Amino acid sequence: MRRSVSTAVLLVVLGLGTAGLGAGTGDFSASAQQKPETTEVKIDNFSFGPGTLTVPVGTTVTWTNRDDIPHTIVSTEGAFKSKVLDTDEKFSFTFSKAGSYPYFCSIHPKMTGRVVVQ
Numbered sequence: 001m002r003r004s005v006s007t008a009v010l011l012v013v014l015g016l017g018t019a020g021l022g023a024g025t026g027d028f029s030a031s032a033q034q035k036p037e038t039t040e041v042k043i044d045n046f047s048f049g050p051g052t053l054t055v056p057v058g059t060t061v062t063w064t065n066r067d068d069i070p071h072t073i074v075s076t077e078g079a080f081k082s083k084v085l086d087t088d089e090k091f092s093f094t095f096s097k098a099g100s101y102p103y104f105c106s107i108h109p110k111m112t113g114r115v116v117v118q
């Protein structure tokens with residue numbers, strides 16, 4: 001008698017547990033709709049291309065060094081700063097606020113570019 005009662009209790013507990021899990025796996029699809037924008041800037045022949053890039057807020061910009069020379073990407077106002085990028089290395093930054101973000105290469109300060117975030 002004792003044994004069958006405890007088995008029944010165990011089954012009820014398991015049943016509640018499963019129901020709880022089911023409720024937890026609700027709405028996944030909502031967050032998948034916001035696809036992050038990504039845009040590339042190529043560094044080649046001592047210049048950033050495009051020199052001025054205009055993107056919507058929330059865009060991740062990726063710089064790729066296609067030059068044979070190491071370069072850096074340093075925000076003039078300190079918003080971002082890459083390490084020294086060798087050939088084919090990349091640096092990414094996500095722009096979450098609107099504004100104009102001038103930047104330069106700290107190794108070759110005449111190399112300048114700008115990201116405009118709208």
Ligand SMILES: [Cu+2]
Pocket residue numbers: 070071072105106107108111
């Ligand atoms: Cu450079």
